[in-house]
Amino acid sequence: MYERKGHPARAALDRVDLRIDTCEVHGLLGPNGAGKTTLCKILSTVLLPTSGSAQILGHDVVADTSTVRSLIGIVLGGERGLYGRLTARQNLVYWSALYRQPTNAGKARASALLERVGLADRADERVETFSRGMKQRLHLARGIVGDPQLVILDEPTVGLDPVAAHDFRGLVRELRAEGRTILVTTHDMAEAEAICDRVSLIDSGRLILTEDPRAIGSRLTTFERVVAQRVPRRAIAAVRGLPGVTSVTETANTVTIETGAEGTAHAVLAVLVNAGVSAVTTDRPSLEEVYMKLIGDRGPNVT
Template sequence: MIVTQELRKTFPGQRKLFRPAGPATDAVDGLSLSIPPGAVTGLLGLNGAGKTTTIKVLATLLRPTSGSVTVDGLDVVTHAREIRRRINLIAGGERMVYARLTGRENLWYFGQLYDVPRAVLNTRIDELLELVGLTDAAGTVVERYSRGMRQRLSIARGLINAPAYLLLDEPTLGLDAPIARDLRAVVANLARDGVGVLLTSHYLAEVEQLCGHVYVVDRGRLVAQGSPTALTAGTRLPHTVELTLAEHAPAVSAAVAALGAEFEVGVDAEERPTFLLRSPEDLAGELATAVVRAGGAIVRLEVNPPTLEDAILAMAGASPAVGAESGRAAVAAR
């Protein structure tokens, strides 16, 4: 597997005209993580959290300042050449193919760099072009490709050496929905076939679909890890339940007020009250039961559980919702 131990990457301060250099920046600060084979592992955080820097160190594009990084026991500094044969990188938004070559020529070139046998390479190129939907554009120079087409070609390039570990940094950035869906299917199949995948993505539904384990980083430091479900549950963020009655019903308002009192909050009732309940637990059932028992007619009931995005924001200290309301329920009527 890929293992980092107390990984640190420090960038020197930038020099400014007639001014001294600023302070050094720890883009990655003591990060320890593991990317096992046969699984998709997520690396999440806000912009500037250190995700891309971490991936570039794992890909041997940057040297660590301190700590260790190994790939199947090989050190990324002393065994960089051997490691590059075992891994590949797909980064959305970065130029990773040559614009003046055709799509097929790009794949042939990178296949040669990875010493893919010629007897295998032609067949693999055809399979990858079909996989990313570029068979008809294989003979077109890349400078005529759209952004989405270039990203699809970058995906094919990242698979040209049949890597044991695949590093994905925003791989679906700029892709149409059908191609992004196909890529997710490819990633899932690769993991089932034993490939170890590290994924960063701002599309958190993608992470929830693919990743069994997720690391959350903030300012280069590890702040949480676990499954997407466990991370979301662990933040104790509120479920939101919105319930609207068909008509004003004093008995129902009293019942909801009693429920609010149980959670130490007040409730105001209106002519057609809409009750909004926030709680670390999903109390939709309790609220609906209280309303029905009091004779109320529910015309709308909507439950919104906290999302992985909410959890990431909370763990990064960027969510105003975390605080006084995180440990108890809040009920309000509109």
């Protein structure tokens, strides 16, 4: 529960029941204020739940806080968690000391991680001179300096260019291959589809669903999209009249038809083929479209 002055108290998380399997990359998707960061803070022992319970590998986050902290690593986006006036190596050695690693072991660990994330040649330069992509790679190294079994990534690729984001996702896959469990919060639907084994959609503190990102579209909706070019006017009119057609959009020489009932796409294709249309493609909704259908486009969240 939390309360803001002049506003009634509200639950940040409401009966969220979620299990993440070992060695799974699990995505947590939702708009700003949905409860994603609150959940991550509870799992990382930064916040205490007012009710319910949470466990990391069988250890309660409240009753066994010290053990839980030794099992997790946290990677934050932006500038948080790094010291700009220290070098990359000094940052990692400092964090290894916080995990009570012996000095020599910490230095060796820092060198190995800098090599792994592609920063070995910049290891002794101040972090304040780094690009955002370099800082995010250093964030990941910092997050795993304690050799965690669970890595929590909070919006890890926000602000990264496509190349840096691609490289970062590759590192996440390597962590999974090592047997680590990954929890990642993101607004990026393509990212979730690319790296997650399962995703959970959360909104207003409530868990809406948990599913394989590649299966959500077919599981939750029966609509398909048919895109055709150079469609005669009579065929467009016939398509508009078909039961189950939810929208028909015309742009230049292209017509996009959305369907919302089983078998409608087949009927649309039959009309187009009979009209002599040959340039036709079909596809299913993306994760982003399903996300917007379930959560809704509420516009900017300004409160």
